[in-house]
Amino acid sequence: MMRKILLPLLLLTSLAQAQEADLGPTLKRIAEAGTIQLGHREAAIPFSYVLADKATPAGFSWELCGRIVKAVEAKLGKEIRIVPVVATANARLMMVKVGMADIECGATTHTVGRESQVAFSNTFFVSEVKVMVRADSGIKSFTDLAGKRILTTSGSTADRLVKQAAMQRNQTVRQMMGRSHAESMAMLVRGDADAYVGDDAILVGERANSASPESYVLLPESLSVEPYGLALPKDDPAFKKLVDGVLVQLMQSGEFETLYNQWFMGAIAPTGANLNLPMSNLLKAVVANPNDRPVN
Numbered sequence: 001m002m003r004k005i006l007l008p009l010l011l012l013t014s015l016a017q018a019q020e021a022d023l024g025p026t027l028k029r030i031a032e033a034g035t036i037q038l039g040h041r042e043a044a045i046p047f048s049y050v051l052a053d054k055a056t057p058a059g060f061s062w063e064l065c066g067r068i069v070k071a072v073e074a075k076l077g078k079e080i081r082i083v084p085v086v087a088t089a090n091a092r093l094m095m096v097k098v099g100m101a102d103i104e105c106g107a108t109t110h111t112v113g114r115e116s117q118v119a120f121s122n123t124f125f126v127s128e129v130k131v132m133v134r135a136d137s138g139i140k141s142f143t144d145l146a147g148k149r150i151l152t153t154s155g156s157t158a159d160r161l162v163k164q165a166a167m168q169r170n171q172t173v174r175q176m177m178g179r180s181h182a183e184s185m186a187m188l189v190r191g192d193a194d195a196y197v198g199d200d201a202i203l204v205g206e207r208a209n210s211a212s213p214e215s216y217v218l219l220p221e222s223l224s225v226e227p228y229g230l231a232l233p234k235d236d237p238a239f240k241k242l243v244d245g246v247l248v249q250l251m252q253s254g255e256f257e258t259l260y261n262q263w264f265m266g267a268i269a270p271t272g273a274n275l276n277l278p279m280s281n282l283l284k285a286v287v288a289n290p291n292d293r294p295v296n
Contacts, residue, residue: 089155
C-alpha cells in the first residue's frame with residue numbers, strides 16, 4: 001500500500017522539478033517575487049521615456065515589454081507586478097547583468113561585444129546611424145564636418161562610429177558628448193555643437209519634440225545599420241525563448257505593425273508630436289524573417 005502512495009508522490013515531485021527547470025532562473029525569480037523589473041530609459045523617444053510626471057514610462061519598447069509581461073503571467077499562472085527601473089545609457093547592460101533589471105526595454109544596439117554581458121531578444125527595430133545638423137548650417141555630408149564639433153550621447157555606439165568615419169576620410173573632428181539624448185539635443189539647439197550623431201529614430205524623436213523641428217535636418221548618408229534587441233539576462237535560454245516567442249507572435253499577427261504605426265506614425269505623448277517615420281525595408285525584412293543577428 002505504501003508503495004502505491006509513494007509512486008504518485010514521486011511522479012508529482014519529478015513533474016514539479018521538471019517544470020521548475022523549464023522556467024530557468026529569471027522566470028523562477030519572477031515567480032517567487034511576484035514582480036518583474038523592467039529597465040527603461042528616461043529620454044529615448046519614442047522607444048522608452050518618462051511622461052511629464054517623470055515617473056510613468058511610455059514608448060514602443062515599453063509596450064513590447066508589456067506584452068512580454070502578459071506572456072510571463074500566462075506561463076506562471078499568476079499576476080505579476082511591474083517594477084519600473086530607470087536604466088541609464090552607461091549602466092543599462094550592467095543592470096541586467098547583475099539582476100537589477102529582468103529586461104532592458106530601451107533602444108539598445110545588439111553587438112557582438114555586448115553579448116559578453118547580456119543576451120538579446122530577436123531584433124525589434126533596425127536603425128541607421130545618421131548626422132543631424134541645423135538646416136541653415138550649409139553642412140551637406142560628413143566630409144563637411146572636418147574641424148567641426150560633433151556631438152554623441154554617452155553610452156551609445158555613435159562615438160566609435162564617428163571616430164571610424166573621420167579616420168576613413170582622413171579628417172579631424174572635435175568630439176563632444178551629452179549625458180543623455182535630451183542633453184545632446186539641448187546642446188545642438190544652443191549651438192554648442194555643429195552636428196549631433198545618433199540613431200535615426202532617436203534623432204527624429206528629439207527633433208519632433210524640439211521647439212522648431214523644421215530647423216534641423218538629417219544628412220542622407222548612414223554611418224552604420226544597427227539592430228535593436230531587448231537586453232536579457234545571459235545564459236537563460238528559457239526566458240529568451242519566451243521573449244522571442246512573444247515578438248514573433250506580434251510580428252506574425254500584425255500587432256507589431258499596429259504598435260509601430262502608433263509610435264512612429266501617430267501623435268505621441270507628451271507633446272502630440274508625430275515622428276512620421278515609416279517602417280523601413282530593413283525592419284520589414286526582420287518582421288518577415290525574425291532573427292537575433294548582431295553587428296560587430
